[in-house]
Amino acid sequence: MGEGRARIAASILNANLGNLAYEVRRVIRAGADRIHLDVMDARFVPNLTFGAGTIRALRPVTKVPFDAHLMIAQPGRWLDEFLEAGCDSITIHVEISEPIEPVLRRIRAAGRAAGLALRPGTPLATLEPYRELLDIVMVMTVEPGFGGQAFMADVAKAKILPARDLLSHKPWGGEVHVDGGVNRETAELVGGLGADVLVVGTALFTKGRDQAREVRLVRTLADEGFANDLNAGVPPRPRDEMVRFAQLPKHLAGPLRDAIEKLDVPVLMLRGDGQINPDGVRDYDLLVPRSAEGWARDHFTEARDAASADAAAWRARLLAAAGDARPDPGA
Ligand code: DX5
Ligand code: ZN
Numbered sequence: 001m002g003e004g005r006a007r008i009a010a011s012i013l014n015a016n017l018g019n020l021a022y023e024v025r026r027v028i029r030a031g032a033d034r035i036h037l038d039v040m041d042a043r044f045v046p047n048l049t050f051g052a053g054t055i056r057a058l059r060p061v062t063k064v065p066f067d068a069h070l071m072i073a074q075p076g077r078w079l080d081e082f083l084e085a086g087c088d089s090i091t092i093h094v095e096i097s098e099p100i101e102p103v104l105r106r107i108r109a110a111g112r113a114a115g116l117a118l119r120p121g122t123p124l125a126t127l128e129p130y131r132e133l134l135d136i137v138m139v140m141t142v143e144p145g146f147g148g149q150a151f152m153a154d155v156a157k158a159k160i161l162p163a164r165d166l167l168s169h170k171p172w173g174g175e176v177h178v179d180g181g182v183n184r185e186t187a188e189l190v191g192g193l194g195a196d197v198l199v200v201g202t203a204l205f206t207k208g209r210d211q212a213r214e215v216r217l218v219r220t221l222a223d224e225g226f227a228n229d230l231n232a233g234v235p236p237r238p239r240d241e242m243v244r245f246a247q248l249p250k251h252l253a254g255p256l257r258d259a260i261e262k263l264d265v266p267v268l269m270l271r272g273d274g275q276i277n278p279d280g281v282r283d284y285d286l287l288v289p290r291s292a293e294g295w296a297r298d299h300f301t302e303a304r305d306a307a308s309a310d311a312a313a314w315r316a317r318l319l320a321a322a323g324d325a326r327p328d329p330g331a
Contacts, residue, residue: 005236006191006222008215009036009067009177011201013049014147020054021061027204030211031219034065036179036199037087038147041072044093045145052081059086067091067136067197069117069179071144076103083110091115091138091177094126104133117179119144120155127166135174137163139195142180147201151181153189160193171265172239172292184217191222192229196239198222242287245296245304247274249314252307253284260300265292278318283311 010032015023024035037055042048055066065088072078075092076099082090083106090107094100094116107114115136116127120143127137139159142149160178167174175196182190183203190198200218204211226236245267246256257267267286274283288296 003238004219004223005226005239006187006195006219007033007175007197008219009034009197009199010204011036011038011069011147011179011199012205013038014202014205016205017050020058023205024058024061027211028062028064030204031215032064032200032204034067034088034197035062036201037066037068038201039068039070039072039082040145043073044096045071047145052078052085055082055087056085065089067115067177067199069138069199071117072096074098076106079103079106083107083112087112089113089115089136091117091136093117093119093144094130095119095122100130101133104130108133108135113173113175115175115177117144117177118159120152124159124162124166131166132169134166135170136177136197137166137175138177138179138199139163140180141178141182141186144180149181151183151186153186156186156190156193160190160195164194171263171295172289182218184214184221187218187221188225190225192225194226194230195222237290239289239291241290242268243290243293244272244285245288245293245300246286246307247272247283248286248304248307249277249279249311250281250284252311252314253286256300256303256307257286259303260286260288260296263299265289265296278315278322 010027012023038049040047040049067089068082068087070092073096090112092103104114113135114133115138117138117140119140141152141156163176177197177199178190178195179199182198182200203214223236227233253269257269260267267288270285271282272285276282
C-alpha cells in the first residue's frame with residue numbers, strides 16, 4: 001500500500017483479457033492498491049465486457065480490494081452474483097432506470113461499500129437523494145464504455161471537490177473515485193481536487209510502459225497536487241493510517257473504544273508506550289483512522305478527558321491503598 005494519500009485502482013479493461021490472472025498479479029506487483037472491474041452489458045453502454053463469473057475466477061488471485069464498476073442497466077437483478085464473486089465495493093450508475101435505493105441497501109447489508117457513479121453530463125445533485133447510503137462517489141471523466149479516452153478536465157474541476165460533500169455523513173471510509181483518462185498528465189489535477197482513488201486503465205496497460213513507474217508517477221503527482229492545492233504545501237498522509245486518540249488504563253480504555261465503535265468508526269486498542277499504572281499494567285492506546293481524527297476530537301474529547309480524570313483518581317486511590325498497606329518503616 002502506498003505511503004501517500006492517493007490510492008491507485010487498476011482498471012483491467014484494456015489489459016490482456018486472454019491472460020487476466022497474470023495481468024492482475026502483474027499490476028498488483030507494480031504497486032496498484034486495488035483492481036477496478038469494468039462490467040458492461042451492451043445496454044447501459046455500447047460495449048460488452050465480463051461478468052461476475054470472471055470476477056469470481058479472479059478472486060483467488062489476490063487479496064487486494066475488488067472495486068466493481070457496474071455499467072449495466074439492471075444491477076439489482078445480478079447483484080447477488082457480484083456479491084458472491086467477492087467484490088469489496090460495488091458502484092452502480094445513477095442514470096439507470098430501475099430503483100437505486102434498494103440496490104445500495106443490499107450492497108451495504110452484505111457488508112460491502114456501496115457507490116454511485118455518474119456520467120460526465122450528469123449533475124452531482126442527482127446523487128443527493130442517496131447520500132446517506134453512499135460509501136463511494138465515482139466521478140466519470142470520460143463517457144463510460146471504453147478505456148483510452150481523453151480526460152474531461154472541466155468535468156473534473158466541476159465535480160471532484162464537491163463530491164466530497166455527499167460523503168459528509170461518513171466520519172471515515174468515504175471515498176471519491178475518479179475514473180477515465182487518469183494518467184501521469186492528469187494525476188496532479190485530480191489529486192489537487194481531493195480524489196481518494198484514481199482509476200487508471202490504459203496508462204498501466206500500454207505496451208512497453210513500465211507499470212511500476214506509472215503507478216509511482218500517478219501516485220506521486222496526485223499527492224503533489226493534494227499537498228499544493230489542498231494541504232498548504234504539506235505532503236499528505238494516508239487517510240486510512242491509524243493515529244493515537246487516547247492513552248488510558250485498560251478498564252477505562254475499553255468503554256471509550258466501545259462508545260466510538262458504536263458510531264461505526266473502528267478503533268484499535270493496543271498496549272502502548274504509556275505509563276505503567278500502580279497495578280503494574282501499562283496504559284493502552286486507542287487508535288482511530290486518520291480520516292476520522294477530527295471527527296473523534298469533535299465528538300469524544302470530553303469523554304476522553306473525563307476518562308483521563310477518572311484514571312488519575314484511580315491511580316491515586318491505588319497508591320494511597322498501597323501506602324496504607326506498606327509496612328511502617330519505623331515499626
Ligand atoms: C470506462 C471505464 C474506466 C476506463 C478507465 O467506461 O469505466 O474504468 O476503463 O480506463 P482509462 O484509464 O484508459 O481511461
Ligand atoms: Zn470504470
